[in-house]
Amino acid sequence: MTDATVDSDAATALRDKAVDELRAAGTIVSPRIEAVMRTVPRHLFTPGATLDEAYQVYSAFVTKVDRHGVQLSSVSAPQIQAMMLEQARVQRGDHVLEIGSGGLNAAYLAELVGPDGAVTTVDIDPEVTARAARLLAGNGYGHVRVVTADAAEPIPGVGKVDAVLVTAGAWDIPPAWTQQLKPGGRLVVPLRVRGLTRALGFTLVDGHLESESSKVCGFVPMQGASAHQEELLLVTGTPEIGLRFDDGLPENPGLLDNAVRTPRVELWTGITLGISELLDTLQMHLAIALPGFCIMAVDPDLDTGIVAPANRSFALAAVEGGSFAYLTTRRTEDDKHVEFAVHALGSDAGSLAGKVAGHLRDWNREHRGGPGPVVRVYPAGTPDDLIAGGRVVGGRVIDKVHSRISLSWPPA
Template sequence: MPEKTEEARAAQLREQVVDELIADGAIVSDAVAHVIRTVPRHLFAPEASLEEAYSAYNAVITKRDGDGSAVSSVSAPQIQAFMLEQAEIRPGMRVLEIGSGGLNAAYLAELVGEAGEVTTVDIDPEVTDRAGRLLKGNGYPQVRVVPADAHGGVPAHAPYDRIIVTVGAWDIPPAWITQLTQQGRIVVPLRMRGLMRSVALQRISDHLVSTSARICGFVPMQGTGARESQVLLLTGTDEITLRFDDGLPGDPSLLDNAVRTPRVETWTGVTVRRGVPVDSLQLYLATVLPGFCTMAVDPNLDTGLVAPYNKRFSLAAVSEDGRNFAYITPRLTADDTLFEYGAHALGPEATGFADEVAEHLRAWDRDHRRGPGPRITVYPAGTPDDQIPELADGRVIDKKHSRVALSWPPAPAADQDVPHHPIKEEGE
């Protein structure tokens, strides 16, 4: 009787989580709703209670490193649902999953059916052993589980109609593109200037073009594709940390004087209703600010030198001459219903730099806030600038194997449809 009771409760929780994800737009198709209702998620997350396993927005950590950081997890249902929607998987497809957990591979096996194939690969043999055991034990022995560094893909079973990456990736290795079919698609949590988005990328010849992008968080890739961001401690302590994804400023010591100057605060009049997601602001600022980075303040060492609303995470930038830095922060309006965005700056030209950053905030509000978000295009490394048309209204982020272009189509008129799902931003 207790086993039946637990299974009945699990079935009820699956129904609830699907209803919740349909309501928030993470699930939009019958196929994805069906697999999440069907596959017993809790059996692939035995480390968690039923309630923890079926929490719509929380992952289940399955392995930590020696420092206690998560290195493997079962992703939150919301993340898995919208990535499956981004992939648009159909029966009979051949799919490669990069990053094994077991559950997502079971979803994929249900979606491709008996005529399809699913291969899942992970660099950690403990993770693949666990995934293989859970898949076989729960009715999915047909899924191939491969222990390997996924930087080179899995050529033995290529080509793939879809590649779904379930670890945070800084770059797109060439093998991931060459192992796709000509009409194939990659869904990847791609890190761009320190911001991660689950990007659905359609192959067009030798490059990839986005069809959608959604905010996400994943444990970082290990092995050949691993990439650490670089940090700069502004005060020589952990009080204020700037984190850069594409290299430190040319002379970081120039900022030593910046922290000795008074803080300048410039407010923009750009407001967002409290609790409403801010569409695309982060990626827009990452596109237009050359010295873009993120800032964190240690609350135990905080002297009040900077005053962000969110001490754990704020958008920031260093001026082109390397002598000033600024960060974006909201403040509540008098009636506590709106946030107004502003730029705080420190340095010898703090006023001018704060005004420059504030104008970018106003440009986003005026030209892109209600638009579809950026077009993300991935070209092979070495592609000449004149072969990247997105450079005309965007920027290129150069990585080891690829050039990632971010461009910004204008917002549609009020009576037009937005072409794809807007990006929901990290809270500030």
């Protein structure tokens, strides 16, 4: 028995173990997704990784960073790849466009579409596409078309496709993505809305996209014309406390200049949450309900205790006039739950804390444990009266460069 045989057997065992874990977790439900993830040798698409690293179920393998150490490209974790493949519902004979290349996901897609289908994978970075082309060709998938281009523009020669899978974090939906879809086609994209990223599975319906599924995720951000930077408001004038806004700063951010000099209001709500309970619907509820929604982060090296979030790198927050508020938690006596509180500072801190607490109670009563909001994407310039859900009480429309995004809760 050779070392290569031992490595192959070990890889097969690790691959099967990862797939078994994803099946048990309910991430993989389709026999076809299970089969391709057992078939394609993931470790051959992650050169430089050990076998254990290649088959870590919940860990991506980073393939490129910039000079500051920021990730530019990676092979997504098996859990993320399985989740998005399930959302895409790719069938045999489909024509599929992948935006964001790595090689491995394109190989999965090639297996799913079979010999009568076609897969094109696109990336803006020629180093990434060269690597993807080399790995695909070297592992029996040379028929996958690899293109170096900015996918914000239509890809020549692709035509209409059944599905578009985006494997980089997007802030907007360029028109090219929907223009290349057949009627009823599917788009799966990690879309950032109000600072929250969700892998959304859309279907093209009557000229707009309508979500069918939503999963919490994180991705390397899009590069090129579709790149978008959040705006940061430093409420102390230093990096100690930063408020990140996804769709522009408040109209008059200077109103917050003296907010940190006021006493901190602390409002405990009595609402508790299990330690392992998901926060996805709470996050979306506040993002929809609060006009000044943002994400607060505290620099641990500069922290003077002005604010006290449970998670210093990510706290749900909101700004209104000269005040800002954020959510925090504390452990309950049984150590199995946490209780929510709203902290607020500023000229009208008590009022804002009460509003945020009221929205927290609304979520607890109406949306906790239920489905997430329906997300609809319309072309920029679509009139309000043509946007479903945008005028519903509890809904919100967010204007981006290429699109208008409607968020609304499904009927009870």
